[in-house]
Amino acid sequence: MSQPQQVAIVIGSDKTSFSVKSIDIPKPEVDEILVKVLAAAQNPIDLKTVELGFLDEGFVPGCDYAGIVEEVGSSVKGVKKGDRVAGFQGGSYGTFAQFVRVDGKNFFRIPEEVSFDNAASYGIAFQTATLGLYHTLKLPEPYNARDEEVTPILVWGGASSVGMVVIQLAKLSGLTVITTASQKNAEYLKSLGADYVFPYNDPNTPAEIRKITNGKLYLAYDTISEKGTTQLVIDAFGADSDIPKGKKKELINLRSVPCEALDSKADSVTRHRLLGSTLLGKDITVYGIRVPANPLVYAFSIHSYDLLERLLKEKKLQHQRTKILGGLEYVPEGFAYMKEGKNSAEKIIYRPAETKQ
Structure with a gap:
């Protein structure tokens, strides 16, 4: 048959x-x-x-x-x-x-x-967003947000599929959300929860971000991770002496291969390169690189989908x-x-x- x-x-x-x-x-x-x-x-x-x-x-x-x-x-x-x-x-x-x-x-x-x-x-946008925010950066999830001093986070590429989810989740977690995008998408991203939207193609944007954060920015999620965006994010971080005591500068990259050359400021930044495919719980090969299965990431993926179901049922996620x-x-x-x-x-x-x- x-x-x-x-x-x-x-x-x-x-x-x-x-x-x-x-x-x-x-x-x-x-x-x-x-x-x-x-x-x-x-x-x-x-x-x-x-x-x-x-x-x-x-x-x-x-x-x-x-x-x-x-x-x-x-x-x-x-x-x-x-x-x-x-x-x-x-x-x-x-x-x-x-x-x-x-x-x-x-x-x-x-x-x-x-x-x-x-x-x-x-799908992959939500899972990659939560992998960066909660599994990697260890930020509080929406239903565990703590009432404390508001922390800023920079989302470079807010109009990307991952960026739009990161904006919403970061806001639900109680963070101040700063993002970059074209001006035509600025109001839409604010409706998702962005507090500030800067033009991604303005060379002054990193300086403007340092200004509004008083040099205290130490968390960022680069959802583009190519064509120089990682250096721009690093330029937006505050000086080591300005960030809050006990914190370190951390950056999420969505790349599986080494990114472009960075200047010396990158030396003080902990960079996390994410592979969304690791959430599948299997050995994978991405861009020619073999990545073994990670049981902890797989378990997190199942948990993350539970979070998504709850957010959708309660109409807290667009x-x-x-x-x-x-x-x-x-x-x-x-x-x-x-x-x-x-x-x-x-x-x-x-x-x-x-x-x-």
């Missing part, structure tokens, strides 16, 4: 091309669930991994998904067919497909009032603005749109079930 088929975006033999093809619907392992993908969100890593040829022939790209459980592995507990679920996935079975197999623990349940399109916008393109045949258009820098403060969404071959 032939294997049931689906349509998906499939990587070609040169590893940089792709097309819509019919492929087998994957069978979930005993500890996995099979999800019918009703919405898949596009992320910068999706474009980069294809352009740089990091996916093998036959692989399916895509990280973020939202959909309905179709099949449940024999060892998975507390999940049933028909449940509304979302999250992010990696490896050879990506989310630019009509079905995806995912970890039977590492996902979140979608509240009834949240659409599949909006649910797909959280979804990102979405741009719905349609079926998977629009992935080339979505990639071009992102590559040209046209998507700003929004998530591109595909609906695999609407794909026309």
Whole structure:
């Protein structure tokens, strides 16, 4: 008997091309669930991994998904067919497909009032944001925020998908949020919780940030982490003698490879390079670098999804603005749109079930 088929975006033999093809619907392992993908969100890593040829022939790209459980592995507990679920996935079975197999623990349940399109916008952005803020910087989570002196944090790239989540979470954690973006997005980012929005392309921005923080800034999250942004963030930090006693300057970078050369001020900054894929709990290879599974990060990921569910149920977290393109045949258009820098403060969404071959 032939294997049931689906349509998906499939990587070609040169590893940089792709097309819509019919492929087998994957069978979930005993500890996995099979999800019918009703919405898949596009992320910068999706474009980069294809352009740089990091996916093998036959692989399916895509990280973020939202959909309905179709099949449940024999060892998975507390999940049933028909449940509304979302999250992010990696490896050879990506989310630019009509079905995806995912970890039977590492996902979140979608509240009834949240659409599949909006649910797909959280995934890797939310998990990467919490990994930096709470697992790495050890800041208090929203429901554990302490009543103490307000701490400023700089979010460089506030209109990025991760940046928009970091802004909201940092505000819920009681921090003063300073961010950078184009002026067209300034009011939107303030509606998410940003206290100050500075132009990302103004060379005076680091000095202005030092001014409003009285040189006391010591926490930052660089959601761009390329084209000189890390140096700009370091320039915005206060002098070692100005930051609060007992604190140290810490910077989150979203890079898996060494960034550009930095000046001597970087020597006093503790830099944390995050890999969102470590949240999947598996050995991974990203940008040609092998990263072993980290059980502590995996456990944090499951906890983080619990936090997301609570925030959504209590309507304390806004979804990102979405741009719905349609079926998977629009992935080339979505990639071009992102590559040209046209998507700003929004998530591109595909609906695999609407794909026309």
